Amino acid sequence: MVRNFPPDFIVRVDKEACINCLRCVRECPFGVHEYDKEKKKWKRHHEKCVACLRCAYMCPTQAISIEKHPMEYSPHPVWTNKVRKDIKTQAETGSVILTAMGNELPYLNYFDRLVLDACQVTNPSIDPLREPMELRTYIGRKPEKVDLEEDNGVDLKTKIAPNLKLETPIMFAHMSYGSISIEAQLSMARAAKEVGTYMGTGEGGMHVDLYPYADHIITQVASGRFAVHEEYLKRGAAIEIKIGQGAKPGIGGHLPGTKVTAEISQTRMIPEGSDAISPAPHHDIYSIEDLSRLIYALKEATRYKKPVFVKIAAVHNVAPIAVGIIRAGADAVVLDGFRGGTGAAPQVHRDHHGIPIEVAIASVDQRLREEGIRHWGSIIASGGIRSSADVAKAIALGADAVYIGTAALVALGCTVCKKCYTGKCPWGIATQVPELRKRLNPDEGARRAANLLKAWSHELKEILGALGLNSIESLRGNRDRLRGVGLSDVDLEVLGVKPAGR
Amino acid sequence: MAATLEKARVSKEGEFVVIDAKGMHYPELNVLIEDVINQGAKKLKLINVNGQRFIADGLRGDYYIEIHGVAGDDLGAFANGPTIVVYGNVQDGAGNTMNAGKIIVHGDGTDIIGHSMRGGKVFVRGHVGYRVGIHMKEYKDQVPVLVIGGTAGDFLGEYMAGGRIIILGLQRLETYPEIVGDWLATGIHGGAIYLRDEVDEDKLGYGAKFEELTEEDLAFLRREIEEFCSYFGGDVDEIMNAKFTKVVPLSHRPFAAMYSDSKEAGH
Known part of the structure; x- marks a missing residue:
C-alpha cells in the first residue's frame, strides 16, 4: 500500500554555500542528513526532520534552512492535515500516539484576555529603580x-x-x-x-x-x-x-x-x-x-x-x-x-x-x-x-x-x-x-x-x-x-x- | 516539647528504655521516641501502644524497638535500618517505602503492608489485607522480602517491580479460606511471589504468570521460613513439605509496544 503521508518539514540546502563538511550529519540525532562518500551525493530525509533547527544553526556556511513542507493534503477545516496524519500513523502502528511539551490545541488562553491595571494621576505609580520593591x-x-x-x-x-x-x-x-x-x-x-x-x-x-x-x-x-x-x-x-x-x-x-x-x-x-x-x-x-x-x-x-x-x-x-x-x-x-x-x-x-x-x-x-x-x-x-x-x-x-x-x-x-x-x-x-x-x-x-x-x-x-x-x-x-x-x-x-x- | 512533661512515661528496664504510650497522640509519642534516641537509647520498648501512627518513620540506624499493643498506620515507613518487633497487630502501610530494616509482627496486618518497599524484611505471623506489597521494588543487593504466615487479600503484589513475597497460608480465614484474593500480581514487572498452596489461574492479574520452582527457589524459601519460625515457632520441614506456587512477570517491559509517533511509524 502506498504511504501517502507528506513530511512535516523540508530541508533546503544552498548547494553553492555547502562545503560538504558533514557537520549537519553529525549534528542531527534523527538522521535527516546522509552523505554517500563514494557517489559524493547528498540525501536529505525530510520525513525525519522535526524542525529543531540544530543543523541550520551549526552549519558553518549557513547553507541550511528548514521550512514547512509545502505539500499538504487538500485543505479541509475539519479533516485537518494533523488529523489525517494521526489516523494514518495509528493505522500503521495500532498504538497510542506519544508526544511531548504542552497542549497544542487552540483553546482560549485566558492570560491573553486579561490586562493589568496601571496608575494614572490620582494614585501615583512607583519607580522601582528608586524605591525598594519587595518580591520576597x-x-x-x-x-x-x-x-x-x-x-x-x-x-x-x-x-x-x-x-x-x-x-x-x-x-x-x-x-x-x-x-x-x-x-x-x-x-x-x-x-x-x-x-x-x-x-x-x-x-x-x-x-x-x-x-x-x-x-x-x-x-x-x-x-x-x-x-x-x-x-x-x-x-x-x-x-x-x-x-x-x-x-x-x-x-x-x-x-x-x-x-x-x-x-x-x-x-x-x-x-x-x-x-x-x-x-x-x-x-x-x-x-x-x-x-x-x-x-x-x-x-x-x-x-x-x-x-x-x-x-x-x-x-x-x-x-x-x-x-x-x-x-x-x-x-x-x-x-x-x-x-x-x-x-x-x-x-x-x-x-x-x-x-x-x-x-x-x-x-x-x-x-x-x-x-x-x-x-x-x-x-x-x-x-x-x-x-x-x-x-x-x-x-x-x-x-x-x-x-x-x-x-x-x-x-x-x-x-x-x-x-x-x-x-x-x-x-x-x-x-x-x-x-x-x-x-x-x-x-x-x-x-x-x-x-x-x-x-x-x-x-x-x-x-x-x-x-x-x-x-x-x-x-x-x-x-x-x-x-x-x-x-x-x-x-x-x-x-x-x-x-x-x- | 514533650520531653520534660513526659518524663513520668519513660523508665529503664535492663538495656531497654521503656515508654508508656497510653493515651498519647502520635506526634507527642514520636517526639518522645526521638528525644530518647537522641539521648542515646538503642533499644526501646513501647508499651500500651494503641494505634499511634508513624512510629519509627524515616528512622536511620540499627535501633531495636519493641511495640506492645497495636501499631498504627505507616509503622516504619521510609525506615532505614531499625528492627521493629510488634507484639500485637499492625495497621495499614507497615514498612511503606522502607529502605532497610526489619518489621516482625506477632499478630495480623491490614492493607498496603510493605507498599513500595525497596529493602529489608517484613514478617507477619497472621493474615494481611488488600494491596499488600504493591509496587515493591529492588535495587542491586537490596531485595525486600515479605513473609506472611496467614493469607493475603486482593491485589497482592500489584505493579510489583522487584523483591519477594511469600504467603504461607498456615492459618485460614473461615469466611475466605483461600490463600490469596483476586487480581494477584496485576501489572507485575519484576520480583516473584511464592504461595504455599495451589492457586487457580483465574486469580492471576494482567501481566503475571505461573512458573515452576527451582532448587534455588526452594533454598531461598527454606532460609526465609527458618527465619519465620525463629520468630513465631513452627516446624520448617513441615512447612516446606507442601505444594508452592510461584508467580512471576510475563515481561520486564510490559509497555514496550504501547506507543508510537509518526516518525517512528516510518512516515
Whole structure:
C-alpha cells in the first residue's frame, strides 16, 4: 500500500554555500542528513526532520534552512492535515500516539484576555529603580495570628510552620533526571541558588552532583516512589507529593527500560533496563484521609522540618480537591494547568484532559478564602507560564508563586520540537546520550536560566511600580487590578474579574 | 516539647528504655521516641501502644524497638535500618517505602503492608489485607522480602517491580479460606511471589504468570521460613513439605509496544 503521508518539514540546502563538511550529519540525532562518500551525493530525509533547527544553526556556511513542507493534503477545516496524519500513523502502528511539551490545541488562553491595571494621576505609580520593591515570597502554612513576647526586646512566641523563602515568586518546575540531562538540572540548580529560589527534582531522585544545591531543591514523592529514601527526603528543602500532572491528568508514567541507564538506575534506585512504571494513582492513597496520612508520614520522617506540597493536575473539581489537600495538612497545593509541559505523554491526554491554569487558580483561591483557610497553605501555579506578565496575572488571580518548566528549558536552548520522549534532544537537554549532553554547558546554562529569572523579576518590579504597589504581596489575589477583554460573563465570574471598561 | 512533661512515661528496664504510650497522640509519642534516641537509647520498648501512627518513620540506624499493643498506620515507613518487633497487630502501610530494616509482627496486618518497599524484611505471623506489597521494588543487593504466615487479600503484589513475597497460608480465614484474593500480581514487572498452596489461574492479574520452582527457589524459601519460625515457632520441614506456587512477570517491559509517533511509524 502506498504511504501517502507528506513530511512535516523540508530541508533546503544552498548547494553553492555547502562545503560538504558533514557537520549537519553529525549534528542531527534523527538522521535527516546522509552523505554517500563514494557517489559524493547528498540525501536529505525530510520525513525525519522535526524542525529543531540544530543543523541550520551549526552549519558553518549557513547553507541550511528548514521550512514547512509545502505539500499538504487538500485543505479541509475539519479533516485537518494533523488529523489525517494521526489516523494514518495509528493505522500503521495500532498504538497510542506519544508526544511531548504542552497542549497544542487552540483553546482560549485566558492570560491573553486579561490586562493589568496601571496608575494614572490620582494614585501615583512607583519607580522601582528608586524605591525598594519587595518580591520576597514565603511558601507554606501561615499562622492564624502572631503572638509576641516583649520582655527584653520583642520575640516571636508563635511557632511558625516551615516555609520556603523565595527571593522571587518563580521556581523551576519538577523535571526529572532521566527526562532531562544532569547538565540541564545543574543549570537550573545553580540558577535557583544564585537567585534565591528553588527547583524540583521530579520523580528521578537527586543526582549526587546536585547535593551542593540541595537546600534549593524540592524533592518529589510520586506514585512509583522511585528514589524515595529517608536521606533523600531529609536532604531537600521541601517535599512535593505528585498526584497529577497538567500534561497528563489521571494517568501515570512509564519510563521505558531502554532509558534506565546505569546512572539513571542509581538515582532512581531501580535495576538497569527495567521499565520504571509510576501507577496512575498512589496505591496507598485512595482518599483524602489517605493523602493526609502520606503528608504526615513525610512530615514525621523529616521531623516537621520540611514543608510538604501536593501537586495535582487542574481538573473540573479542582477547588474542592485543593481544599481537601490543604485541610489534609499540605503546606502548599501545586496546580498544574492543562497547558503544562511534559517529556512524554499520550497526545490524547495532553490535548483533551484538564482545565486552564487561570481558572484553576481563581477558583481555588476563591474557595480557600470562602472557607477561611487561605493562609493554611500556599498556591503554586504552573502550566503554560510564558512571561513575567503571565506571572503577574497568575499572582493577581490568587497564586503565591509559579513554577516554570518549558520556559526554563527554552532559556537553556530548547526550541520546542516536541521530541523529548525520543531521548535524542538535539540541544542536549532531554537526553542521556553523552555526545548530545555535551551540547549543553551547565555554566552557560546556569547563566541563562538565572538571567531569565532576573529579567522576569525586574519586569515584575516594573509591573508592580506601574500598579502603584511596592510588594508582590499586595498583588496576590488582587483581582481588582485585572480586567477581562473579550471574555464571556461566565468566564469573568469564574475568574472573579471585571470586564474592561468597568 | 514533650520531653520534660513526659518524663513520668519513660523508665529503664535492663538495656531497654521503656515508654508508656497510653493515651498519647502520635506526634507527642514520636517526639518522645526521638528525644530518647537522641539521648542515646538503642533499644526501646513501647508499651500500651494503641494505634499511634508513624512510629519509627524515616528512622536511620540499627535501633531495636519493641511495640506492645497495636501499631498504627505507616509503622516504619521510609525506615532505614531499625528492627521493629510488634507484639500485637499492625495497621495499614507497615514498612511503606522502607529502605532497610526489619518489621516482625506477632499478630495480623491490614492493607498496603510493605507498599513500595525497596529493602529489608517484613514478617507477619497472621493474615494481611488488600494491596499488600504493591509496587515493591529492588535495587542491586537490596531485595525486600515479605513473609506472611496467614493469607493475603486482593491485589497482592500489584505493579510489583522487584523483591519477594511469600504467603504461607498456615492459618485460614473461615469466611475466605483461600490463600490469596483476586487480581494477584496485576501489572507485575519484576520480583516473584511464592504461595504455599495451589492457586487457580483465574486469580492471576494482567501481566503475571505461573512458573515452576527451582532448587534455588526452594533454598531461598527454606532460609526465609527458618527465619519465620525463629520468630513465631513452627516446624520448617513441615512447612516446606507442601505444594508452592510461584508467580512471576510475563515481561520486564510490559509497555514496550504501547506507543508510537509518526516518525517512528516510518512516515
